[in-house]
Amino acid sequence: MLQSKLFYKINKDKSSEIESVSHDLLVRAGFVDQLMAGVYTFLPLGFLVLKNIENIIRKNMEEVGGQEMLMPALNPKENWIKTGRWDTVDILFKLKGVGDKDYALAPTHEEVVAPTAKKFIFSYRDLPLSVFHIQNKFRNELRAKSGILRTREFVMKDLYSFHANQEDLESYYEKVADTYINIFKEVGIGESTYRTFASGGSFSKYSDEFQTITNAGEDIIYLCEKCKLAINKEIKEENPKCTKCGGIDFVEKKAVEVGNIFKMGTRYSEPFDLKFKDKDGTEKLVLMGCYGIGLGRLLGTIVEVNHDEKGIIWPKSVAPFLVHLIQLGSNDKVQATAQKIYQDLNKNNIKVLYDEREDKSAGEKFAESDLMGTPLRVIVSEKTVAKNSVELKERNKSEAKIIKIKDLQKVINNVYNLL
RNA sequence: CGGGGAAUAGUGUAGUGGUCGCACGAGUCGUUCGGGACGAUUUAGCCCGGGUUCGAGUCCCGGUUCCCCGACCA
Numbered sequence: 433m434l435q436s437k438l439f440y441k442i443n444k445d446k447s448s449e450i451e452s453v454s455h456d457l458l459v460r461a462g463f464v465d466q467l468m469a470g471v472y473t474f475l476p477l478g479f480l481v482l483k484n485i486e487n488i489i490r491k492n493m494e495e496v497g498g499q500e501m502l503m504p505a506l507n508p509k510e511n512w513i514k515t516g517r518w519d520t521v522d523i524l525f526k527l528k529g530v531g532d533k534d535y536a537l538a539p540t541h542e543e544v545v546a547p548t549a550k551k552f553i554f555s556y557r558d559l560p561l562s563v564f565h566i567q568n569k570f571r572n573e574l575r576a577k578s579g580i581l582r583t584r585e586f587v588m589k590d591l592y593s594f595h596a597n598q599e600d601l602e603s604y605y606e607k608v609a610d611t612y613i614n615i616f617k618e619v620g621i622g623e624s625t626y627r628t629f630a631s632g633g634s635f636s637k638y639s640d641e642f643q644t645i646t647n648a649g650e651d652i653i654y655l656c657e658k659c660k661l662a663i664n665k666e667i668k669e670e671n672p673k674c675t676k677c678g679g680i681d682f683v684e685k686k687a688v689e690v691g692n693i694f695k696m697g698t699r700y701s702e703p704f705d706l707k708f709k710d711k712d713g714t715e716k717l718v719l720m721g722c723y724g725i726g727l728g729r730l731l732g733t734i735v736e737v738n739h740d741e742k743g744i745i746w747p748k749s750v751a752p753f754l755v756h757l758i759q760l761g762s763n764d765k766v767q768a769t770a771q772k773i774y775q776d777l778n779k780n781n782i783k784v785l786y787d788e789r790e791d792k793s794a795g796e797k798f799a800e801s802d803l804m805g806t807p808l809r810v811i812v813s814e815k816t817v818a819k820n821s822v823e824l825k826e827r828n829k830s831e832a833k834i835i836k837i838k839d840l841q842k843v844i845n846n847v848y849n850l851l
Numbered sequence: 852c853g854g855g856g857a858a859u860a861g862u863g864u865a866g867u868g869g870u871c872g873c874a875c876g877a878g879u880c881g882u883u884c885g886g887g888a889c890g891a892u893u894u895a896g897c898c899c900g901g902g903u904u905c906g907a908g909u910c911c912c913g914g915u916u917c918c919c920c921g922a923c924c925a
Contacts, residue, residue, distance in 0.1 A: 444875065444887070445863045449918045469917065522852095523924065540925060574852060574923055582924095590925090639925080692925055724925060761884055795886035802886090813885065823885090 433753065435787040439476050442800050452648045454735035455579025457744050461803045463752075470576025470584035472728070477804070480752035482587065485619055485727050485734075486566055488749060489589045492615045496607050498564040498591050503544045505568055509534035511543040514703045523571040537570035542696070542722065545592045546704040553718060556596045556710050560604060564591035566727070578648055580732040581688060591723040596710060598697075601719045605695055608723050612642050612691050619730065620747025621737045625690065626662035628653050629675065642691035642725075646736040651689055654682035688733045693723040744805030745828050753785040754848065756806035758797050760813035762790045770812040773822065773840065780841060782848075802827070808847060810840070 440462030450456045458464045463478035474482050490500065509526075512518035518526075518536070525537040538544065545563065553559065569588045576584055591608065595601040609627060616625040621644050628641040641664060643653045654668045655661070658679035663671075673680055698717040701707070706718045731750075738745045748754060755777060759770040767788075774786045785806060787797050801809055811823040811832075822840060825832035826847070835843055 441861085441876085442887095443862060448863070449857080451919075466917095521924095542925095571924080575919095575921090577919085588925095641925095689925090694925070722925075790884090793884060793886085793888055795884095795888080798886050800887085811885080815885075 433785050435785055436789050438785070442803060450579070452578040452581065452732075452736070453739060454581065454648065454732040457735055457739060457803070457805075458579065458732070461744060461800075461805070464580060466579075470573060470582070472580050472583060474728075477752045478731070481731055481746070481750050482727055484750040484752075485730055486587075486589075488618050489615055489725060489727070490566065492611050492618075493564050493589065493591055496562065496591075496604075496611050498562045500565060501563055502565050502567060503538075503541050503548070505538050505570060507536045507538045507543055509536060511547060511704075512536050515543055515700060516703075517543070523573055525570045525572045539569055539571040540722075540724070541565070541590055541592070542700040542720075546700040546706050546720070549592075549594055549718070550704055550706045553594060553706065553708055555708055559594055559596040559708060559718065560600055562591055562593040562604070564589060564723075569726075578650070578732070580728040581648060581736075582650070583728060586729065587727040589725045589727065593721040593723070594706075595719040595721070596708065596716070598719060601695055601697075601721055605693065605721050608693060608721070609640055612693065612723070612725070615725070616642060616644070616690065619734055619750050621690070621730075621734055624737055626653065626655070626660075626687075628662040628664055628687075629667055630664040630692075631666040631670070639692060639694045641689050642693075643687035644690050644733050644737060645685045645687045646733065647686050648733075648736045649686040649688040651687050653685055653687045655685060657681040657683060688729065688736070690730050690733050691723075691725040694721065696720045696722055739805070742799070743803030746805040746807055748807045748848065751783075751805070751807050753783045753806050755782055755784040755808045755810055755844065756787065756801045756804070757784050757810045757812070758787045758801060760794050760797070760811060763814065766812055766814055766817050769817050769837070773810070773812065773837065776841065777844070782841075782844060808844065 442462060443460045446456050447459065450459065458478065462475055463481065465473045465475055467473055509518060521539065523539055527535050527537065529535050553561065566587060566589045568585055570585050573582060573584055576582055593604050595604065613627060616622050624646065625642055625644045628643045629638065630641045631638050643651060643662060652665055653662050656674040656677060656679045659674060659677040661674055661676040668682065697719055700720055701718040707715045708718055710716050734747065734750060735744050738747060757770060757774055759766060770788065774784060777784045805827055807827050809825045809827065816822050816834065819834065821834045821836050823832050824835055824843065
């Protein structure tokens with residue numbers, strides 16, 4: 433991508449209304465744009481990151497047997513009446529259609545997936561089953577906040593699983609929990625993300641939240657100092673001692689909930705009469721589990737965890753571009769060299785943003801590059817060209833290296849393979 | 852939803868009731884070219900609706916929107 437063509441603008445000044453770090457950086461670097469409170473556009477840069485996150489999640493969901501599909505956001509009122517949630521879920525967006533008919537914009541998809549499953553699940557032979565989709569959710573949050581960390585419309589991955597018995601549900605649930613941990617590692621927040629034993633949900637007494645420790649968080653979690661078990665506030669109030677090791681000392685941390693998984697049991701199979709014939713010929717209710725990750729919130733959390741005073745530091749796995757190729761000066765040799773490197777990297781499927789602009793000073797290019805957070809910065813200038821070299825610097829390191837142009841691809845490959 | 856702030860150019864800001872000014876950005880021209888460079892020039896603004904007044908960005912009333920705290924929260 434040529435930087436002069438990229439649809440973005442860097443803004444030097446922080447907006448006076450923005451407080452959270454991720455919001456500030458993502459807006460200033462041109463990743464997202466606010467349409468209204470709690471509703472954001474992902475600009476090309478932000479969308480590239482979002483797609484990378486999406487692909488990591490998709491791959492992991494497929495690894496636990498999830499089949500991807502797509503359910504609609506527009507829902508009939510009747511399904512929400514059936515589960516009793518039309519009147520009890522106060523974040524539910526309700527709207528009127530033709531003939532004064534009532535609709536809901538789905539904040540979650542039990543009301544769609546359960547009745548759909550009823551059409552295809554008849555026998556124990558049809559179980560277990562898990563399906564997921566990655567799609568826009570609508571939640572009429574009383575208060576949207578912290579940029580993309582808490583919005584009214586957001587992209588969510590929700591996986592739903594169907595089981596013949598409790599043991600199967602529980603073993604699958606654990607599998608997904610492990611997969612979640614893996615996802616958070618892959619996107620670069622593994623070290624600060626904890627599977628957190630939680631209660632207070634409305635589906636089952638207990639659930640597991642995946643909480644990433646950061647000051648931007650709106651939740652409080654407690655880490656047992658002895659065994660590092662994480663629990664949420666409700667659990668802490670019920671159990672003064674650690675439920676795992678009996679420890680009594682906890683560290684209190686602010687955290688963002690990046691994922692949540694539930695064993696729903698028959699909560700949704702019952703209202704939709706989702707049953708199957710078991711081996712012994714008896715009819716039983718299907719047991720369900722659900723597993724969600726908010727992609728935008730995850731993206732924002734990645735920035736909260738990975739940044740410095742100059743800007744974002746994207747983990748390589750989700751970065752919009754792997755390489756930021758910066759051309760300094762525009763004499764023929766520098767330009768030809770930079771263009772050649774750009775073409776060669778493209779040929780090798782390296783995602784590269786090429787700053788070929790001639791009207792920007794070096795300092796401005798560096799500052800923008802740091803703000804934007806691309807993992808590898810490659811500089812081509814008169815100085816480097818004279819030595820048949822480029823300067824290469826990793827965003828998260830302070831020192832730069834001079835390397836021969838002929839070795840560039842190899843060095844990039846090495847860095848790339850460190851994923 | 853309760854409470855608290857705020858709204859002037861794309862962004863950040865200044866403005867006793869008396870012609871809305873500055874900086875950054877953006878455009879053009881030129882000089883620059885390794886950490887937000889320089890000169891010239893251009894561009895663009897008082898949230899909306901009422902009211903008071905000779906005169907309102909400023910005062911009053913109503914509305915809208917945004918931000919923050921809390922409550923809420925698959």
